Amino acid sequence: MKTQLNTNTPKTKVEKEPALKGTLASVLFLGFFLIFTWVSVYFLFLNRL
Amino acid sequence: MMNETWKVDARDGKLAMAHIYVAFVALALGGLAGLLQVLVRSGKFELPAGISYYTILTTHGVLLGLVLTTFFIIGFQFAAVSRTAGTLSDRVRFWGWVGFWLMTIGTAITAFYILIGEASVLYTFYAPLQAHAGFYIGLTLVVVGSWVSGFAMFAHYAKWKKAHPGQVSPLLTFMSVVNMVLWLVCSLGVAATVLFQLIPWSLGYVDRINVLVSRTLFWYFGHPLVYFWLLPAYMIWYAIIPKIIGGKMFSDSLARMSFILFLIFSIPVGFHHQLVEPGIDPAWKYLQVVLTFMVVIPSLMTAFSMFATFEMYGRSKGATGLFGWLRKLPWGDARFFAPFIGMLFFIPAGAGGLVNASHQLNQVVHNTIWVTGHFHLTLATTVVLTFFGAAYWLIPHLTGRVMTKAMNRLAIIQTIVWSIGMIFMSSAMHFAGLLGAPRRSAFSTYGDAPQALEWIPYQIAQAVGGTILFIGIILVLIIVTNLAFFAPKGETEFPVAEVAEQAERTPLVFENWKLWIGIAVVLILIAYTVPFIDMIQNAPPGSKGFKLW
Numbered sequence A: 001m002k003t004q005l006n007t008n009t010p011k012t013k014v015e016k017e018p019a020l021k022g023t024l025a026s027v028l029f030l031g032f033f034l035i036f037t038w039v040s041v042y043f044l045f046l047n048r049l
Numbered sequence B: 001m002m003n004e005t006w007k008v009d010a011r012d013g014k015l016a017m018a019h020i021y022v023a024f025v026a027l028a029l030g031g032l033a034g035l036l037q038v039l040v041r042s043g044k045f046e047l048p049a050g051i052s053y054y055t056i057l058t059t060h061g062v063l064l065g066l067v068l069t070t071f072f073i074i075g076f077q078f079a080a081v082s083r084t085a086g087t088l089s090d091r092v093r094f095w096g097w098v099g100f101w102l103m104t105i106g107t108a109i110t111a112f113y114i115l116i117g118e119a120s121v122l123y124t125f126y127a128p129l130q131a132h133a134g135f136y137i138g139l140t141l142v143v144v145g146s147w148v149s150g151f152a153m154f155a156h157y158a159k160w161k162k163a164h165p166g167q168v169s170p171l172l173t174f175m176s177v178v179n180m181v182l183w184l185v186c187s188l189g190v191a192a193t194v195l196f197q198l199i200p201w202s203l204g205y206v207d208r209i210n211v212l213v214s215r216t217l218f219w220y221f222g223h224p225l226v227y228f229w230l231l232p233a234y235m236i237w238y239a240i241i242p243k244i245i246g247g248k249m250f251s252d253s254l255a256r257m258s259f260i261l262f263l264i265f266s267i268p269v270g271f272h273h274q275l276v277e278p279g280i281d282p283a284w285k286y287l288q289v290v291l292t293f294m295v296v297i298p299s300l301m302t303a304f305s306m307f308a309t310f311e312m313y314g315r316s317k318g319a320t321g322l323f324g325w326l327r328k329l330p331w332g333d334a335r336f337f338a339p340f341i342g343m344l345f346f347i348p349a350g351a352g353g354l355v356n357a358s359h360q361l362n363q364v365v366h367n368t369i370w371v372t373g374h375f376h377l378t379l380a381t382t383v384v385l386t387f388f389g390a391a392y393w394l395i396p397h398l399t400g401r402v403m404t405k406a407m408n409r410l411a412i413i414q415t416i417v418w419s420i421g422m423i424f425m426s427s428a429m430h431f432a433g434l435l436g437a438p439r440r441s442a443f444s445t446y447g448d449a450p451q452a453l454e455w456i457p458y459q460i461a462q463a464v465g466g467t468i469l470f471i472g473i474i475l476v477l478i479i480v481t482n483l484a485f486f487a488p489k490g491e492t493e494f495p496v497a498e499v500a501e502q503a504e505r506t507p508l509v510f511e512n513w514k515l516w517i518g519i520a521v522v523l524i525l526i527a528y529t530v531p532f533i534d535m536i537q538n539a540p541p542g543s544k545g546f547k548l549w
């Protein structure tokens, strides 16, 4: 599994990593959404303790 | 013939189609039950002729959760292994038919006992609710039939491996094998409770039953069951969608790795459905919750891989900017659009899943209609829309027809209708659930309790959404009927994606079945042995059967 997001590994020019900025942004958004939902229900839980 | 074929052999196609017909008949009948449920729960409608709400709900859960899924999946997988590992041998196909008939006869028997009102025990059917023995016997045939088909697929895979020593198997075949291994390992649990507990008890050979053991064996099966539904959708996402959009797969190894992780981590986790179960030590619940959260890894790998596939494709078509690649995707193609919308719905679905699996948060939502809202996103949207999207090429491929532009348009509309209906119904379920509305109950104001009155607006929204969804079911049935019987004759492609050039070669280790099944078994033993001994040794007196409907 080589095609990953670490863009700073030295690479020869020919074998360029695909630019996946949009993918990075999308998964960050996804992660944020997961945490947001979890925390929201967690506060609901705390409120009802 | 053992090599990849472009077209599924007509005889294999018949076998696959037989499964798909049963699946869509189940969708029609189950969908009707769903409509009745939302109407009842709105408080504006009562079931006629003294029909029990639970008869309808059992019909819905069994037909859609168990029958539609299992039949579609096995039919799809037979087509997929035939397409990628070569035409089935006569023997494999024969056993495929044996499996099909066992499952179909079993379904008919089970459905009969549900419909005559002798088995309103819901699709989870664990004790102490007690059905007529015929219900359990029918289900046994369904499970045995699925095993026969599973072994037929294993035999086909083994034959390919023998003919191709040292080679990596075709991805879709590999994935089908993983899914059937998962199914085999988990359905042993449900077989155990049905054969050793529920059948003897419903026949009156024993009077009392260990409820906790029956629930635990059910959920040992019940969680991997959801991955048995989901993995075929992932097969379509990983191995087929890239071809449909005209791109390449991001990585074959990543796909295989995520399937192996699902195999390992989706079984020893059933306790996350039993977090409020009194008879299980919290330490074991904790362990299984931790294992549950391991499933986040392959899930996020899948999300990443899908985004990357789409972005790579869009950029290869000259897209610029952060999200310019989105515009390059084939939005007008229902084979892409339906599964893609399914993927989007998986984002809130996954978020809800993390809530369900967290012990404290589970107490907020346990047994509320939130849970129903959750799996109408995962199963009834993500998985089902992906299956619909697959049906749009699979059925014409197998019946030698082509989808017309008009049908493609209808399929796009179907997807939109489904999305709108589900946003209404599922959101209403989630919010009502947070306000404490219970799942699995007909309409009641609980003596005009203020809390119960708060739920009513949501129940109305749920009925509106459910009615729109029912229209979605009618639309997809029109499309499927057209594709199976009326669409113009012609050739339709069974798309199978190729791997991107930059991707690394796939190592053979993913097919080291002894290793992966070994790890899965060890984890199962660690997670279940001690609590299970505890349940049996410290069991309270068993329960008699209850028929509460």
Ligand code: HEM
Pocket: B031, B032, B034, B035, B037, B038, B041, B057, B058, B060, B061, B064, B065, B068, B122, B123, B124, B372, B376, B379, B380, B384, B438, B439, B440, B441, B442, B465, B466, B467, B469, B470, B473
């Ligand atoms: C017209 C579309 C649908 C409607 C209106 C609908 C509605 C409902 C409602 C209201 C419930 C919960 C009732 C209760 O707990 O009292 C329910 C349960 C359920 N639905 Fe659906 N649904 C639809 C489609 C589907 C589909 C396509 C699937 C699966 C592929 C599905 C699977 C299930 C399952 C497994 C249950 C759980 C039953 C139980 O708790 O025992 N539904 N549905």
Ligand SMILES: [Cu+2]
Pocket: B222, B223, B226, B272, B273
């Ligand atoms: Cu689960």
